[in-house]
Amino acid sequence: MxxxxxxxxxxxxxxxxxxxxxxxxxxxxxxxxxxxxxxxxxxxxxxxxxxxxxxxxxxxxxxxxxxxxxxxxxxxxxxxxxxxxxxxxxxxxxxxxxxxxxxxxxxxxxxxxxxxxxxxxxxxxxxxxxxxxxxxxxxxxxxxxxxxxxxxxxxxxxxxxxxxxxxxxxxxxxxxxxxxxxxxxxxxxxxxxxxxxxxxxxxxxxxxxxxxxxxxxxxxxxxxxxxxxxxxxxxxxxxxxxxxxxxxxxxxxxxxxxxxFVIAVPRVFNKIYAGIHQKMEEEGGFKLKLFNKTLKAARAYRLKEGKVGLGTKLMYGIGNKLVLSKIRDRFGGKLEGSITGSAQMNNEVTSFFADIGVGVYNCYGLSETSPAITMNSPETNRIGSVGSALEFIDIRIDKSMVDDDSEDGEIQVKGPNLMVGYHNKPEETKEVFTDDGWLRTGDRGKLDKDGFLYVTGRFKEQYKLENGKYVFPSAIEEDIVLLPYVETAMIYGDGRAFNVCVIVPDQAVLRKTAQHLNVKTDVAQLIHLPNVQEFIGTEIRKSLKEKYGGYEIPKKFIFTDESFTVENGLLTQTLKLKRRLVIEKYKEEIEGLYK
Known part of the structure; x- marks a missing residue:
């Protein structure tokens, strides 16, 4: 070509x-x-x-x-x-x-x-x-x-x-x-x-x-x-x-x-989403009711392309002026859309921003693919997927690495975007390419009949619990951090009887909550209080209950006030968890949860 x-x-x-x-x-x-x-x-x-x-x-x-x-x-x-x-x-x-x-x-x-x-x-x-x-x-x-x-x-x-x-x-x-x-x-x-x-x-x-x-x-x-x-x-x-x-x-x-238009990662929108909802919960009363009714009308208006009843249309018109326009103003008032990569957007967060008039579209790729492989856009968009293949790029699903009856497998790619290789690392280069020249992404996924790709996990991250059930931790973590009380989360359970979770609470939200409840305890000490930990743990389990199996939901938690950052080496530069380093750092505490 x-x-x-x-x-x-x-x-x-x-x-x-x-x-x-x-x-x-x-x-x-x-x-x-x-x-x-x-x-x-x-x-x-x-x-x-x-x-x-x-x-x-x-x-x-x-x-x-x-x-x-x-x-x-x-x-x-x-x-x-x-x-x-x-x-x-x-x-x-x-x-x-x-x-x-x-x-x-x-x-x-x-x-x-x-x-x-x-x-x-x-x-x-x-x-x-x-x-x-x-x-x-x-x-x-x-x-x-x-x-x-x-x-x-x-x-x-x-x-x-x-x-x-x-x-x-x-x-x-x-x-x-x-x-x-x-x-x-x-x-x-x-x-x-x-x-x-x-x-x-x-x-x-x-x-x-x-x-x-x-x-x-x-x-x-x-x-x-x-x-x-x-x-x-x-x-x-x-x-x-x-x-x-x-x-x-x-x-x-x-x-x-x-x-x-902005190029971003889901974490940016997740934090904005959580912040907006937390602020409205704190406001309460009429403002919260107006916010919720506006979002309901906006979603109906979007999904039915404006073909809604007079009441919904009026609610949307009033709410758009009084509520949604103020949210858009926080982005400068002209933001139309964004492409997000690095991880998959949560469907509810994607829908929320679409409702307020900002389209957020998943894309997928790797450093080794320059990086984009698939992409959603206004004309070709399927929420939940990471889009369809860009021009001249081919995707295939290799099921040889899957030992169950799933329809997914390893995502493999061919096209003009593939790297030459890893500098000074011929063995690593050889390992990442198949004999017939396809790049092995190491990610697990499936294609639908229209060619839209769904990423279901990462082979290097997935693990089996003691009961033989597979867990893909990143999806669970992304849902947990949508809670306003949580800044960062990491799921662990490789070969164990159940999952546990390391939680970094959002101290700013805890501070506001403490002030609202007139709690005098210092914020740094709040996360060590048993009732605070029990509250956050309960909220996490409730938020995951409808979406995940009981075996996937963490049963025990570790709470830490040290944020996961690029500076302390626990996040990559694109804000992904350095999972093994986090596990190593909290090894003793994790072991303690299983005793």
Whole structure:
């Protein structure tokens, strides 16, 4: 199969910069004023030319590696497209990563030039030059002087070196997956991988995305999901991207940027959903009744496409103005939709946002598939599924790993989005591909008659209870965290008589509840009170009763006030649980529950 042009990220960017030269591309928040400053496609293109020329002056050549340790920002994109224009390899790393992981990646990828966001990070990694033979240059974004990125751009501007157009098969990037039990693996992704996947995603949303579309960038571009779905996808239609300043400023950033579409993960919407419902429960009285009646009318109005009785129509009209519009205003007032990946959205949460006028659509993929395999969209949407295969991608279900009569099996994939392999890991590469060239996802799922994919679990996560019943913990966990009292949950029960659950309560909600009940106990101590633990445990069991079998519902709980975060190593950068590390951390407490 021949990949359509542009089949590389250099031509994709340069054609967008020419076609949409005067469009806003990136918006950055000014800390003092709180407002966003925007720059155009043309502005970014000039900086890319300058930085590419500067890299060339440092003898960065085709196939060599340029690394960056930075959150999403203008300079991230400038460095990426400058690197691609020399047919070099871009190696992004997270700011919120430990030093040993940075060192491993820089060494494994053979990084020659390293760009870091701040002097603070530079102080942590400056000794890498003495330990890693390939590393010759380290420069800083947020500084001045000869070691700054801006200084390099001034040098490059004096002697512009034209870009080199890569082949579709040339490596564009190494995306390192989070290593929970072993070293991270560098996923080798080509220009053809990225460009074909971004194009396929855009074609699913061609009626929703255009030059007026605005995104609020929430997910890190150091992962392929953020890169492809947002950065590269947006170049096809000339949209704008504002950078979230931090999770703490997310609410204000939504209002300031006024996004029309966002690339997110279910956790973002789950927390908003839980927060809205908790706030309305606290309000109580007339406001709660109005909220519930509005949602009921909105759902009927949506499902029947407006063909409802006069009473429902009036209720929807009043509620839309008094209730739903205020919820939408929290997102800036213009949000039309979102694609979510990393995990499957809860059906009730999906329906809730559809009812208030924000379509949230599941997609599915892996770092190894650039990343999208399937996707829902307004025109092709089936709630509960993760969508149907994107163009030129084939899916098959291999039942050889399933030892029961289920209709599901391992999801396997073929298409232009498949990685070349894992860098420096030929054995791991061989293991993940079948003999006939299909990528083994390790995920369990099934296809319906119309080609919509349903993910039913992950083979690496699934386990059997003592009674032989299979448990897929992630789905149960996603439902538990919808409760306003729960921040994070992890289910365990491998080979045991029953499931148990590690719970991190939402302290903010507990604080409000304590104040409402006039409880004087310190919030940090609330979760250790037997009656509080019993209350949360009862609420969890009630919420799961209608959806899961009795054997799946946890019987005992561990309560902890230490959040699971990226910083303490218990979440991946895409906010997935590092399950084995959590189990290891709470090993003694878990064992205690089974005695």
């Amino acid at each position: 021949t990949i359509e042009k542009p089949d590389n990220l250099v031509e994709l960017f340069e054609s967008a910069a020419e076609k949409f030269a005067n469009n806003r591309l990136f918006g950055t928040k000014d800390i003092k004023s709180g407002e966003f400053n925007w720059i155009t496609y043309s502005d970014v293109s000039k900086r890319v030319d300058n930085f590419r020329s500067a890299l060339a002056s440092l003898a960065i050549k085709s196939g060599e590696a340029v690394g960056i340790i930075s959150n999403n920002r203008v300079e991230w994109a400038v460095a990426a497209f400058a690197t691609y224009g020399l047919v070099a390899r871009f190696v992004p790393m997270y700011e919120s990563e430990n030093q040993s992981t940075w060192e491993y990646i820089v060494k494994d990828a053979g990084v020659k030039f390293l760009l870091v966001s701040s002097p603070a990070i530079y102080e942590k990694i400056k000794h890498f030059k003495d330990k890693i033979d390939s590393l010759e240059h380290i420069f800083i974004i947020e500084t001045t002087g000869e070691q700054s990125m801006s200084h390099l751009e001034i040098i490059g501007e004096k002697n512009i070196i034209p870009s080199i157009i890569p082949k579709a098969s040339d490596i564009a990037s190494l995306i390192y997956t989070s290593g929970t039990t072993s070293d991270p693996k560098g996923v080798l992704l080509t220009h053809g991988n990225f460009s074909s996947n971004a194009r396929a995603g855009y074609r699913r949303y061609i009626n929703q995305l255009n030059q007026t579309s605005v995104s609020l960038s929430i997910l890190p571009w150091a992962h392929s999901y953020g890169q492809t779905a947002e950065l590269y996808n947006w170049l096809y239609f000339g949209g704008s991207i504002g950078f979230m300043h931090s999770m703490d400023t997310l609410a204000d950033d939504f209002v300031k940027v006024k996004p029309t």
